[in-house]
Amino acid sequence: MAATPRTDVPAIEVRDLHKSFGDNEVLKGIDFHVDQGEVVCVIGPSGSGKSTLLRCVNRLEEPTSGTIIVEGVDITDEDTDLDKVRTRIGMVFQQFNLFPHLNVLRNLTLAQIRAKKRGRAEAEEIARRNLAKVGLAEKADAFPSQLSGGQQQRVAIARALSMDPDMMLFDEPTSALDPELVGDVLDVMKQLARDGMTMMVVTHEMGFAREVGDRVVFMDGGVVVEQGKPEDVLGNPQHERTQGFLSKVL
């Protein structure tokens, strides 16, 4: 199969995905997809396998069985160049994971130069453009430790965007932030969604899911329990487990 990305298929398609850690089966047959340009919010109780599903999509976790197709390319196929696929999938972590020994600009240029083989000048120009996009143009020379959590997370988003990804994965991007810093990060994500970015967002921010999400997926116990339009899943949940979860978080 040709390993070139296609635009006429879902951005992400997961079929019958199983994942076990030892005896602990964490994903029990997940079928899941994200269309191009779609914003899908994944919600569910802690330990339900949301992070594991997200991390399987760029194979930070090795699936036990099942198929994961990204823009028509089967990434569970041994012959697929994973590094190449990953440059098209931006990932934002709960703990930011900026490189603490590099300043902000170098955080944004490192992978452009090493993985995308861009020249330094081009990489820096792209980095500065993305820093401006997240409202941190003046922080190019700062080190991560000199920034607030919210600023660090926005730098992390800019770092992912600098690779010109076709889609972005977010794993609880605001969970490690002080409440007053959450808004800035969510604003950046909303702008991204408006610009048409394909997004898979694991989140506990129900307001964000309702406002920005095209679809909400509720997971529990390693399966997708319910999914649909945000107003349906969040406003009128059909399953008891969804109702139970929402009554606790809303």
Add this chain to the structure above:
Amino acid sequence: MKPTTRKRLFRGALYAIFIIAVVVVAVLADWEAIQSNFFDLDVAAEAFPGIITTAAKNTVVYTAIAFVGGMIGGLILALMKLSPVGPYRWLATAYIELFRGLPALLVIFGFAFAVPIAFQWRPPGGSAGAGLIALIVVAAAYIAETIRAGIEAVPKGQVEAARSLGMRPSWTLVSVVLPQAFRIITPPLTNELVILIKDTSLLFIAGMALGDRELTTFARDSVSSQANATPLVLAALMYLVITLPLTQLVAKLERHNKRGR
């Protein structure tokens, strides 16, 4: 007796013991013998300039070579020990346990005498060269464990971030993991360096040509030829001049690390 009074009395007793000990040593010591045997200016003058231009220089050069060699070997061993390939791990573990378990003196002895005889092999640089190879072999074992600990101390999220950006494992190691690992292990690595400086003194067992002698060998030869211990004191001072700034640096780095970056 009030607790504060008792504390003050106890403190006073400690001072008294100290002063008595100093007085006893001062009275009993044979100051003339000490001065003429350890601080003889004429003997000291004899030692110059060789103790600096040859001995101290060689100590520094041997240390530098052994440290660089030990770092290269240590890095390779550390990566082998963290390798997913079993035989590499076993080999590295065996090497590290072997050479950390043996006295460095025995290893130097082996490389300087046993290996050349057994394999009809003349090490480059003569006895000093053979001894240096032994020092590198031993240093690599210790440094490997330090580097491995440093690599393991880098948070897993750092590797995940780099890999998720599409960076290959090799670039991830070079640009993300190792710079952070080496920052973490700078204090223990500097300690290894100080230990290595002192361990170059073990090279005397290899028996070295005149121009190859380092501080301890040089001092020992002077002590026997002059029947006076002053060169030993000079050598000791030289070691301190080299090691003290480094141990101070380690202390400073450790305070710095504790405060966080």
